[in-house]
Amino acid sequence: MTAAHTGRPLPRKEDARLLTGRTRWTDNIEPPGTLHVAFLRSPMAHARVGRVDASRAREMPGVAAVFTGADVADEQGSLPCAWPVTEDMVTPPHPPMAVDEVRYAGEAVACVVARDAESAADALEGIDVDYEPLPAVLDLEEALAEGADPVHAGAGTNRAYVWPFSNGDVDAAFSGADVVLTRRYRQQRLIPAAMEPRSVVCRPEEGGYTLWSATQIPHVLRLMLATVTGIPEHDIRVVAPDVGGGFGSKLQVTAEEVLLLLLARRLGRPVKWTETRSEGFQTTHHGRAQVQDVSIAADADGRLRALKVDLLADMGAYLMLVTPGVPLLGAFMYPGIYKMDAYAFTCTGVFTTTMPTDAYRGAGRPEATYAIERIMGELAAELGMDPVELRRRNWIGSGEFPYTTVAGLTYDTGDYEAATDRALELFGYHELRAEQERRRKGGDTVQLGIGVSTYTEMCGIAPSRMLGELNYGAGGWEHASVRMLPSGKVEVVTGSSAHGQGHETAWSQIAADRLGVPVEDVRVLHGDTRVSPRGLDTYGSRSLVVGGSALVRACERVVDKARAVAAHMLEAAEDDLEFDGGRFRVRGTGRPSATIQEVALAVFAAHDLPEGAEPSLDSEAAYDPSDFSYPHGTHLCAVEVDTETGAVRISGYTAVDDVGTVINPLIVEGQVHGGLAQGIGQALYEEAVHDADGTLVTATMADYLLPSASDLPGFTTDRTVTPSTTNPLGSKGVGEAGTIASTPAVVGAVVDALRPFGVRDVPMPCTPERVWRALQEARQARNGGEGR
Amino acid sequence: MPDIRVTVDGVRYDDQVEARRLLVHHLRRLGKVGTPVGCDTSNCGACTVLMDGVSVKSCTVLAVQADGSRISTVEGMAADGAWHPLQTAFHRRHALQCGYCTPGMLMAASDLLQDNPDPTEAEVREGLEGNLCRCTGYANIVAAVLDAAAEMRADGPAAAQAPAGRTPVGGGAA
Numbered sequence: 001m002t003a004a005h006t007g008r009p010l011p012r013k014e015d016a017r018l019l020t021g022r023t024r025w026t027d028n029i030e031p032p033g034t035l036h037v038a039f040l041r042s043p044m045a046h047a048r049v050g051r052v053d054a055s056r057a058r059e060m061p062g063v064a065a066v067f068t069g070a071d072v073a074d075e076q077g078s079l080p081c082a083w084p085v086t087e088d089m090v091t092p093p094h095p096p097m098a099v100d101e102v103r104y105a106g107e108a109v110a111c112v113v114a115r116d117a118e119s120a121a122d123a124l125e126g127i128d129v130d131y132e133p134l135p136a137v138l139d140l141e142e143a144l145a146e147g148a149d150p151v152h153a154g155a156g157t158n159r160a161y162v163w164p165f166s167n168g169d170v171d172a173a174f175s176g177a178d179v180v181l182t183r184r185y186r187q188q189r190l191i192p193a194a195m196e197p198r199s200v201v202c203r204p205e206e207g208g209y210t211l212w213s214a215t216q217i218p219h220v221l222r223l224m225l226a227t228v229t230g231i232p233e234h235d236i237r238v239v240a241p242d243v244g245g246g247f248g249s250k251l252q253v254t255a256e257e258v259l260l261l262l263l264a265r266r267l268g269r270p271v272k273w274t275e276t277r278s279e280g281f282q283t284t285h286h287g288r289a290q291v292q293d294v295s296i297a298a299d300a301d302g303r304l305r306a307l308k309v310d311l312l313a314d315m316g317a318y319l320m321l322v323t324p325g326v327p328l329l330g331a332f333m334y335p336g337i338y339k340m341d342a343y344a345f346t347c348t349g350v351f352t353t354t355m356p357t358d359a360y361r362g363a364g365r366p367e368a369t370y371a372i373e374r375i376m377g378e379l380a381a382e383l384g385m386d387p388v389e390l391r392r393r394n395w396i397g398s399g400e401f402p403y404t405t406v407a408g409l410t411y412d413t414g415d416y417e418a419a420t421d422r423a424l425e426l427f428g429y430h431e432l433r434a435e436q437e438r439r440r441k442g443g444d445t446v447q448l449g450i451g452v453s454t455y456t457e458m459c460g461i462a463p464s465r466m467l468g469e470l471n472y473g474a475g476g477w478e479h480a481s482v483r484m485l486p487s488g489k490v491e492v493v494t495g496s497s498a499h500g501q502g503h504e505t506a507w508s509q510i511a512a513d514r515l516g517v518p519v520e521d522v523r524v525l526h527g528d529t530r531v532s533p534r535g536l537d538t539y540g541s542r543s544l545v546v547g548g549s550a551l552v553r554a555c556e557r558v559v560d561k562a563r564a565v566a567a568h569m570l571e572a573a574e575d576d577l578e579f580d581g582g583r584f585r586v587r588g589t590g591r592p593s594a595t596i597q598e599v600a601l602a603v604f605a606a607h608d609l610p611e612g613a614e615p616s617l618d619s620e621a622a623y624d625p626s627d628f629s630y631p632h633g634t635h636l637c638a639v640e641v642d643t644e645t646g647a648v649r650i651s652g653y654t655a656v657d658d659v660g661t662v663i664n665p666l667i668v669e670g671q672v673h674g675g676l677a678q679g680i681g682q683a684l685y686e687e688a689v690h691d692a693d694g695t696l697v698t699a700t701m702a703d704y705l706l707p708s709a710s711d712l713p714g715f716t717t718d719r720t721v722t723p724s725t726t727n728p729l730g731s732k733g734v735g736e737a738g739t740i741a742s743t744p745a746v747v748g749a750v751v752d753a754l755r756p757f758g759v760r761d762v763p764m765p766c767t768p769e770r771v772w773r774a775l776q777e778a779r780q781a782r783n784g785g786e787g788r
Numbered sequence: 789m790p791d792i793r794v795t796v797d798g799v800r801y802d803d804q805v806e807a808r809r810l811l812v813h814h815l816r817r818l819g820k821v822g823t824p825v826g827c828d829t830s831n832c833g834a835c836t837v838l839m840d841g842v843s844v845k846s847c848t849v850l851a852v853q854a855d856g857s858r859i860s861t862v863e864g865m866a867a868d869g870a871w872h873p874l875q876t877a878f879h880r881r882h883a884l885q886c887g888y889c890t891p892g893m894l895m896a897a898s899d900l901l902q903d904n905p906d907p908t909e910a911e912v913r914e915g916l917e918g919n920l921c922r923c924t925g926y927a928n929i930v931a932a933v934l935d936a937a938a939e940m941r942a943d944g945p946a947a948a949q950a951p952a953g954r955t956p957v958g959g960g961a962a
Binding site: 011012014015016017018019020021022023025027028118193194195196197242243244245247274276277278499500501502666667669670673674675676677678700701702706708709710711712714715738 | 863871909920925927928930
């Protein structure tokens with residue numbers, strides 16, 4: 001292979017349509033005769049649903065039909081949860097439309113089908129629903145208390161599951177330690193907020209249905225739609241056209257997808273629904289929402305002994321596709337890059353009367369990384385040690401790989417020293433520490449804080465065997481096929497389903513290198529179960545390491561087939577051929593050669609093939625990785641905190657990431673930038689807030705603060721490269737790294753700025769008010785202490 | 789229903805519209821679906837277009853208010869078979885990922901550069917704060933706008949209208 005394209009910052013192929021407004025969003029699709037759907041949603045977080053009277057709505061102009069939950073109760077089934085994490089997990093029924101009880105504000109109770117979206121929305125006013133309010137259940141600890149109001153009366157408990165893990169003698173390690181620190185961290189509830197709202201179009205056709213959806217998972221969705229509705233899988237075609245971001249929020253099987261399929265079947269007409277943004281904020285799954293009790297034990301010299309994590313995870317009202325599994329993806333990451341003797345983890349999943357949580361960028365791993373990196377900062381402060389030095393004393397040395405952590409994962413490669421040294425240099429760490437000291441001594445009203453995050457994560461989800469051990473309902477392989485067209489052009493079909501990641505470009509680069517064809521000669525097809533029938537889709541930083549590896553394998557098979565034909569064409573033995581830059585040559589001779597594109601034409605003509613050879617070079621492969629991949633890196637954040645107003649400004653951010661072999665550095669850097677923005681968003685800006693009744697009060701973009709260009713800093717980025725050994729590309733995932741790393745770096749910096757005042761935590765998001773309050777409380781505590 | 793006449797990307801459209809219909813929904817009904825809807829509170833800016841040369845969020849304008857006006861959308865940005873310098877710079881700088889905010893971002897940026905042909909980084913960030921992107925972290929968007937500004941200044945004030953200095957459609961920097 002000549003790696004002419006690997007590592008090249010090729011601008012993306014998909015840009016042309018996106019830059020000129022020729023994009024195919026689901027909301028741009030409208031088959032002739034389409035009817036539009038609007039949902040009537042519960043204004044209450046928890047209520048019995050009494051009489052639903054739609055008679056006025058049915059008479060309103062343009063209305064074709066109205067359905068209540070009761071109308072579809074016999075056929076709507078229950079939305080799936082694919083991850084029963086324990087055998088005794090409580091999995092309540094989850095009807096797509098509520099029939100007798102609603103359990104979060106925004107849950108659908110009826111829908112109108114009309115000639116246009118406006119008529120459908122208008123007719124919602126003509127549906128009368130009698131609600132009998134029930135108590136909202138919002139606080140995780142109160143939900144678990146004896147006698148708590150139940151979210152699901154039939155379940156008898158708000159505890160969905162308890163999932164424990166432990167390794168080593170944690171109690172002995174804690175009792176023998178010089179220093180023990182305990183902290184509680186709150187992972188606020190977040191709204192993923194992909195820029196494209198969810199949208200679904202379903203068209204009944206001869207022999208089945210085509211369902212277009214703004215989804216990350218067309219293949220999983222097709223299987224789940226068949227399972228839920230009983231419609232045979234081969235009668236359902238799912239298309240994910242251009243999809244405008246997901247971040248996990250479109251890794252879901254939604255009520256609306258199931259219901260539109262049922263409406264299309266009932267009415268025999270195409271139907272369409274696109275969420276409004278405020279509807280989406282209420283009803284597209286949320287992320288994070290955990291309470292973390294973390295204890296760490298160490299020796300006086302900073303060597304870690306053990307870690308204990310007790311987690312309460314807010315499931316919301318129902319268990320959706322991977323809701324219960326999200327915290328467990330973090331379970332293995334709490335020890336981070338550090339060596340220690342013992343580790344204990346318990347997660348309790350808790351039902352509340354809120355929108356269900358599920359995967360959001362990082363899914364469990366940002367929470368884990370936040371906890372360990374924050375408490376490492378606290379431990380460094382407790383020991384009076386530089387936080388980088390504390391990490392050096394505990395991390396896995398570059399000579400110690402492969403290393404099996406206390407959580408049971410085997411990290412194959414890494415070089416934490418190299419990434420950290422590079423980050424310290426780029427950031428100007430020592431100069432900034434000196435500046436910090438100057439400001440502290442000078443009593444400057446604007447203090448400087450420095451946050452450190454030396455993270456790793458497990459991604460490329462995932463080896464099917466490990467998913468099986470975790471009781472996940474599917475595998476973690478990916479599929480690719482390569483079609484050699486007679487003219488030598490190449491069609492790559494991938495089971496990955498990009499929604500902004502640039503697979504059309506990166507996959508073209510991989511195929512161009514492996515086949516030795518011009519990158520312009522490759523077209524990548526994806527996101528349509530009829531075009532790409534096999535796949536497990538895009539999430540968990542898996543596409544390149546798993547889907548890209550499947551493509552490598554498929555390309556190798558094409559070359560193997562072509563080699564046999566080339567040997568025949570060149571009248572040589574196969575073993576005597578070398579393949580480089582797309583050309584087969586007889587080794588060590590000046591004899592004629594043949595390009596793989598010439599071989600493709602010869603195979604198409606099939607006039608003179610070797611004995612027994614099939615007239616096709618086309619090949620496919622399904623790839624299952626041997627292990628996760630473990631990207632890592634060192635992120636350093638500098639913040640200026642105005643101690644009079646509480647305002648925080650990021651004055652510097654340096655990220656040095658090691659994501660193994662890079663196919664397209666332009667795309668990788670973009671993924672890092674975007675990940676940082678979302679991690680910084682959690683640290684400083686974003687929070688989904690409910691009032692005491694369970695109403696989401698941050699249900700619009702005016703209330704939920706997504707960072708804008710003027711809120712974010714520029715980023716200094718660089719990379720170190722230690723190739724992964726768990727896939728043939730040597731790549732590690734990059735989609736979630738920035739989000740995982742950045743939140744503790746930013747909050748750690750805020751706390752570091754205020755530590756001389758006695759502040760040791762600011763709850764997220766660190767708004768000016770919260771920073772100011774933390775300062776006042778710390779000052780009052782000090783003054784009170786002095787007065788006694 | 790009121791009759792309105794709008795010219796969109798150089799093509800005249802005469803229609804009857806509901807008085808309550810927003811300009812963005814009118815554009816999309818005309819088949820001009822290159823302009824997407826990203827929110828319902830006028831925060832995201834995905835639907836930004838130019839109305840008589842000035843950027844507006846087309847969800848904050850009623851279709852009837854646009855009667856008689858000239859609307860420019862992302863679909864008309866490339867002219868005479870060549871990309872606008874902003875489109876080229878967004879491509880080169882990888883200033884888009886999912887692309888949903890891109891139409892609005894491009895239109896807002898073109899208005900910004902009309903007002904201020906030589907902005908600082910801070911001015912670009914402030915000028916685009918009404919346009920949200922969830923994918924890029926804005927760094928490459930800001931860089932692209934600064935690149936395009938430099939190119940447009942070098943090509944003179946006519947660059948945005950004239951084919952000179954433009955990259956052929958689909959050509960990009962590859």
